[in-house]
Amino acid sequence: MPTSSIAILVVAAGRGSRAGEGLPKQYRTLAGEPIITHALRALHGGAPEARILVTIHPDDQALYEASVALLDASARAALLAPVPGGASRQASVKAGLEALAACAPALVLIHDCARPFVSPGLIARAIAAASATGAAVPGLPVTDTIKQVDATGRIEATPPRARLRAVQTPQAFRYDLILNAHRLADSTGQSELTDDGAVAEWAGHAVHVFEGDPANMKVTNPQDFAAAEARLLGQLLDIRTGQGFDVHAFTEGDQVWLGGVSIPHSKGLLGHSDADVLMHAVTDAIYGALADGDIGSHFPPSDPQWKGAPSDIFLRHAAQRVRERGGMIAHIDGTVICEAPKVGPHRDAIRAKLAEIMGVDVSRVAVKATTSEQLGFTGRREGVAAMALATVRLPA
Numbered sequence: 001m002p003t004s005s006i007a008i009l010v011v012a013a014g015r016g017s018r019a020g021e022g023l024p025k026q027y028r029t030l031a032g033e034p035i036i037t038h039a040l041r042a043l044h045g046g047a048p049e050a051r052i053l054v055t056i057h058p059d060d061q062a063l064y065e066a067s068v069a070l071l072d073a074s075a076r077a078a079l080l081a082p083v084p085g086g087a088s089r090q091a092s093v094k095a096g097l098e099a100l101a102a103c104a105p106a107l108v109l110i111h112d113c114a115r116p117f118v119s120p121g122l123i124a125r126a127i128a129a130a131s132a133t134g135a136a137v138p139g140l141p142v143t144d145t146i147k148q149v150d151a152t153g154r155i156e157a158t159p160p161r162a163r164l165r166a167v168q169t170p171q172a173f174r175y176d177l178i179l180n181a182h183r184l185a186d187s188t189g190q191s192e193l194t195d196d197g198a199v200a201e202w203a204g205h206a207v208h209v210f211e212g213d214p215a216n217m218k219v220t221n222p223q224d225f226a227a228a229e230a231r232l233l234g235q236l237l238d239i240r241t242g243q244g245f246d247v248h249a250f251t252e253g254d255q256v257w258l259g260g261v262s263i264p265h266s267k268g269l270l271g272h273s274d275a276d277v278l279m280h281a282v283t284d285a286i287y288g289a290l291a292d293g294d295i296g297s298h299f300p301p302s303d304p305q306w307k308g309a310p311s312d313i314f315l316r317h318a319a320q321r322v323r324e325r326g327g328m329i330a331h332i333d334g335t336v337i338c339e340a341p342k343v344g345p346h347r348d349a350i351r352a353k354l355a356e357i358m359g360v361d362v363s364r365v366a367v368k369a370t371t372s373e374q375l376g377f378t379g380r381r382e383g384v385a386a387m388a389l390a391t392v393r394l395p396a
């Protein structure tokens with residue numbers, strides 16, 4: 001079946017309280033990127049022509065947009081506009097299925113975004129199983145013996161282990177079958193079914209199990225986060241350091257740009273672009289870590305289209321080059337050298353801005369400032385210099 005007649009519905013509307021404090025778990029980072037970003041990239045990689053629709057919590061629009069901004073253009077183009085989820089997982093899936101009616105897919109894969117390790121092989125098995133049977137879920141044999149207990153903890157039954165399966169996502173269905181099953185469940189007040197296989201079963205359909213993937217773990221508890229992060233970082237063992245250095249001269253003006261932040265000053269900085277000396281040093285440090293040229297080779301100053309350009313274009317490009325290699329920016333350490341303006345009061349704003357542009361957590365970005373004790377060109381207040389180091393992790 002061509003993947004153009006397939007839709008993927010990603011359930012990301014939950015609050016994820018089991019994962020601990022802070023952000024909803026689907027937006028917490030693993031190896032520098034939100035879980036949802038990893039999951040969407042993996043789903044697109046396994047079914048490049050499928051349309052992908054995400055159900056999100058209405059409060060999470062900005063988090064969602066920041067997460068999908070880290071995807072490449074091809075993956076972003078596969079995404080339909082997100083739809084708000086409902087009060088339960090089941091209600092969120094129904095809302096997503098209703099929103100897919102406009103593209104009327106033949107099959108739909110329904111995936112929990114807390115499973116970021118979904119593989120192309122698993123996606124292919126899901127598509128094949130749903131094409132053959134109409135309703136199929138990935139399952140794995142269980143290795144633990146499972147007990148059914150009553151409210152007091154007393155064992156009521158020991159189901160034979162050989163017949164048990166631990167079920168994962170993506171679960172795959174004929175679109176009309178699962179849409180109608182969800183509508184029926186909703187209209188009869190059946191609202192707490194915990195997976196879509198159960199909704200199809202409840203509606204009277206035969207649901208088949210195909211081979212799951214032990215690597216397709218669900219990231220739920222704090223220890224799952226630690227294991228998932230270790231697994232991702234364990235794939236990024238080619239650790240590189242790059243350096244960047246830049247200078248811009250003072251000229252007439254009333255502000256200087258440092259790290260994407262405008263700082264009021266009695267002078268401006270002269271340059272072909274916005275002369276953001278710190279952002280240029282950081283950008284070159286990343287290119288250096290990749291052994292991938294420099295700002296001038298990617299954005300030639302002879303090309304008039306970069307005249308007056310905001311420098312975040314350069315930094316976004318460098319960060320994207322890291323992601324295209326399957327890597328992450330582990331750390332940035334920048335130093336601004338000048339007598340004035342004072343950088344300290346703007347340090348945290350600069351760190352936040354640089355982190356946002358690169359799509360990394362602010363805890364991975366350091367900004368420092370020093371003077372040159374009135375010596376040399378920075379000491380004579382003729383200009384501003386900046387140095388930066390970038391530590392980048394790439395697949396080994």
Ligand code: MG
Nearest residue numbers: 246247277280
């Ligand atoms: Mg420069």
